[in-house]
Amino acid sequence: MARVFEGKRIYLNDFVLPSQPRVVGKTFVDCEIVGPANMYFELDNSVDDVQPGLVDAVSLSGERQFYNGILFRNCKFRGCTFHRVTLFLELKEVLRIENLNWLNWISPMPPADLLTDQDKPSLIEDQSDQLPPETEEETPH
Secondary structure, eight states: OOSEEESOEEEHHHHSBTTBOEEESOEEESOEEEEEEEEEEEESOEEESOOSOOEEEEEOOSSSOOOSSEEEESOEEESOEEEEEEEEEOHHHHHHHTTOTTEEEOSOOOOGGGSOTTTSOOSSSOOGGGSOOOOOOOOOO
8 A cells, every 4th residue: 555645535434444443654745634533643643734624632541542443653644634533642742732723622631740751742852953062171281
């Protein structure tokens, strides 16, 4: 199956097998992602430049296994629209994207103190270019 889909209308219920509802390592560019479907963004997914629409979103506690939907891992969505889907997210992803205006949160938001320091999103991912240059230390001769 292809790894990149561009300008396609993807009916999720036809896209995955009911016995293997997983999508791994795919890129979707300017696609329409159509449900009805539950989408679980499990690990290393990115969503950029989403077109207007409204998506229901649910914050998962991480205490229970997610079973009823399609699991996405290491997928990229650029310029896509989502229709009739509910997006399920882990706690550490929720705080990173909770203010996106295209998400309609239908679950309570988790309190920020539930997250460990490792789970909290980093505001600046790579700060190496913002550090002052190292100065040479004087060494006795």
